[in-house]
Amino acid sequence: MKTRRLALILGDQLSFNLSSLQALDPQQDAVLLAEVLAEAEYVPHHPQKIALIFSAMRHFAEALRERGWRVHYVKLDDADNRGSLGAELQHWTNTLQASEVHITECGEWRVDDALQQVAVPITWHVDTRFVCARDEFVRWADGRKQLRMEFFYREMRRKTGLLLNADGTPVGGAWNFDAENRKALPKQIKAPMTARFPADAITQEVLALVGERFSHHYGSLEAFDYPVTQVEAEGLWQHFLESVLPAFGDYQDAMAIGEPFLFHARISAALNIGLLDVRQLCADVEAAYWRGQVPLNAAEGFIRQLIGWREYVRGIYWMHMPEYATRNAFGNTRPLPAFYWTGQTRMKCMSQAIGQTLEHAYAHHIQRLMVTGNFALLAGIEPTQVCDWYLAVYMDAFDWVELPNTLGMVMHADGGYLGSKPYCASGQYIKRMSNYCGSCAYKVTESVGEQACPFNALYWHFLMRHRQQLSGNHRLGMIYRGLEKMTEAKQQGLWARGEQLLARLDAGEML
Numbered sequence: 001m002k003t004r005r006l007a008l009i010l011g012d013q014l015s016f017n018l019s020s021l022q023a024l025d026p027q028q029d030a031v032l033l034a035e036v037l038a039e040a041e042y043v044p045h046h047p048q049k050i051a052l053i054f055s056a057m058r059h060f061a062e063a064l065r066e067r068g069w070r071v072h073y074v075k076l077d078d079a080d081n082r083g084s085l086g087a088e089l090q091h092w093t094n095t096l097q098a099s100e101v102h103i104t105e106c107g108e109w110r111v112d113d114a115l116q117q118v119a120v121p122i123t124w125h126v127d128t129r130f131v132c133a134r135d136e137f138v139r140w141a142d143g144r145k146q147l148r149m150e151f152f153y154r155e156m157r158r159k160t161g162l163l164l165n166a167d168g169t170p171v172g173g174a175w176n177f178d179a180e181n182r183k184a185l186p187k188q189i190k191a192p193m194t195a196r197f198p199a200d201a202i203t204q205e206v207l208a209l210v211g212e213r214f215s216h217h218y219g220s221l222e223a224f225d226y227p228v229t230q231v232e233a234e235g236l237w238q239h240f241l242e243s244v245l246p247a248f249g250d251y252q253d254a255m256a257i258g259e260p261f262l263f264h265a266r267i268s269a270a271l272n273i274g275l276l277d278v279r280q281l282c283a284d285v286e287a288a289y290w291r292g293q294v295p296l297n298a299a300e301g302f303i304r305q306l307i308g309w310r311e312y313v314r315g316i317y318w319m320h321m322p323e324y325a326t327r328n329a330f331g332n333t334r335p336l337p338a339f340y341w342t343g344q345t346r347m348k349c350m351s352q353a354i355g356q357t358l359e360h361a362y363a364h365h366i367q368r369l370m371v372t373g374n375f376a377l378l379a380g381i382e383p384t385q386v387c388d389w390y391l392a393v394y395m396d397a398f399d400w401v402e403l404p405n406t407l408g409m410v411m412h413a414d415g416g417y418l419g420s421k422p423y424c425a426s427g428q429y430i431k432r433m434s435n436y437c438g439s440c441a442y443k444v445t446e447s448v449g450e451q452a453c454p455f456n457a458l459y460w461h462f463l464m465r466h467r468q469q470l471s472g473n474h475r476l477g478m479i480y481r482g483l484e485k486m487t488e489a490k491q492q493g494l495w496a497r498g499e500q501l502l503a504r505l506d507a508g509e510m511l
């Protein structure tokens with residue numbers, strides 16, 4: 001039978017309610033999914049990330065078949081695999097003599113651009129899995145000189161009705177309870193067990209394939225235990241809701257040696273590839289709050305990440321790509337240190353954050369922002385190299401979410417467009433939020449000298465070298481006043497130690 005219409009479903013579009021699927025008819029139309037080398041290799045993705053995407057794609061294809069769809073599935077090791085999404089789309093459109101091609105808008109500008117080059121007419125569908133459509137965000141941003149997440153978030157709260165009183169005011173009398181989310185982990189508190197999902201036959205086959213083909217990428221496959229179907233992802237989510245969420249609000253910024261997950265949900269990868277639905281997650285968290293199972297700071301903080309920050313960065317991404325990716329407000333040129341790929345550094349915080357990243361393709365928000373990200377910011381690493389690293393090593397990293405977070409929030413390379421101040425911090429912050437410093441080779445209480453924590457001098461060096469750009473920022477005013485009050489000798493000492501550390505990085509030395 002001749003195919004009337006063909007839907008191409010990408011590796012991060014594994015949702016049964018996907019808009020392109022809804023436009024088609026399982027009785028007559030067909031679906032295409034393709035594992036291709038171009039997508040697996042354009043950055044050296046962590047093997048667990050490739051395994052997750054391939055396994056979830058294969059499970060999704062099976063589930064579609066069970067629902068009566070005609071599915072054409074291209075495996076990476078098929079003899080005639082054409083290597084790229086564009087080439088597969090062209091081939092299958094011709095072979096099936098498809099009269100129309102339907103695609104839900106891509107998550108990545110690069111993929112969107114590549115598919116636009118294919119000589120087939122494409123009907124694009126809005127990605128309704130997001131609360132805020134791309135054009136709706138542009139309308140919201142239009143005419144605003146500076147965008148702020150907080151105002152966008154309030155719009156989204158009003159739009160969804162989440163955590164609102166009957167009169168439209170926010171529950172608890174405030175929109176945002178961020179100040180209550182900053183507790184360090186007390187010694188006696190243990191992180192709950194994480195939910196693990198053993199590999200079935202499909203996942204085992206994928207793990208073997210990925211192990212064989214991508215062993216040259218950094219990161220290990222061994223600990224792969226991630227949900228690969230909607231049902232499993234729902235299991236991970238329910239585990240979080242019941243056992244973890246109540247403490248999430250208090251300890252979401254905390255870090256501890258040997259504790260890669262703490263009170264984090266670990267659902268971001270499942271959510272970003274479409275196995276979970278953002279509206280459902282928010283509804284569940286709100287219901288848990290109304291039932292009295294979770295405190296307001298935990299519920300609000302969680303919902304803010306989903307309908308606030310997550311949608312906000314996506315809006316910014318699509319409004320400013322591809323130009324956004326080239327921004328480099330500090331003019332950084334330093335290459336990414338080799339230890340980002342190996343974790344071999346004497347800085348305990350960095351070796352812990354990078355080590356668990358290699359083991360699990362996961363680190364939580366504060367590890368990414370205030371440890372590996374903070375170091376890259378202070379050390380003046382070239383932003384695109386930092387972005388490519390984050391995109392490669394994290395299981396949940398897709399360009400629309402990773403790029404604004406890394407380039408804008410971590411590196412402040414957009415000059416403060418996305419966030420109002422750079423998230424620069426000395427070792428003191430890491431000491432407060434973790435137990436890393438106690439067993440570090442460096443002394444967090446010292447800023448100069450061989451034993452001194454590198455974050456300390458690099459922090460002041462960063463502030464000194466960008467004084468012109470940053471001293472007018474009112475959120476850094478107090479810090480710059482502190483700097484002015486230091487003696488000339490102290491400033492010179494910090495500068496010299498900073499220069500020494502940067503020279504070591506330039507010489508390829510391990511810190």
Ligand code: DLZ
Pocket residue numbers: 009010011012034035036037039040041045049050053085106107108109111112398399
């Ligand atoms: C990240 C990724 C990988 C590793 N492999 C594939 C693939 O084989 N096929 C596919 O359709 N998508 C893959 N992806 C996701 C895309 O690279 C891209 O990041 C998303 O589709 C966002 O547009």
Ligand code: SF4
Pocket residue numbers: 346347348349350426427428430431436437438440441442443444453454455
């Ligand atoms: Fe990190 Fe400095 Fe603490 Fe060591 S002393 S763990 S380098 S913050």
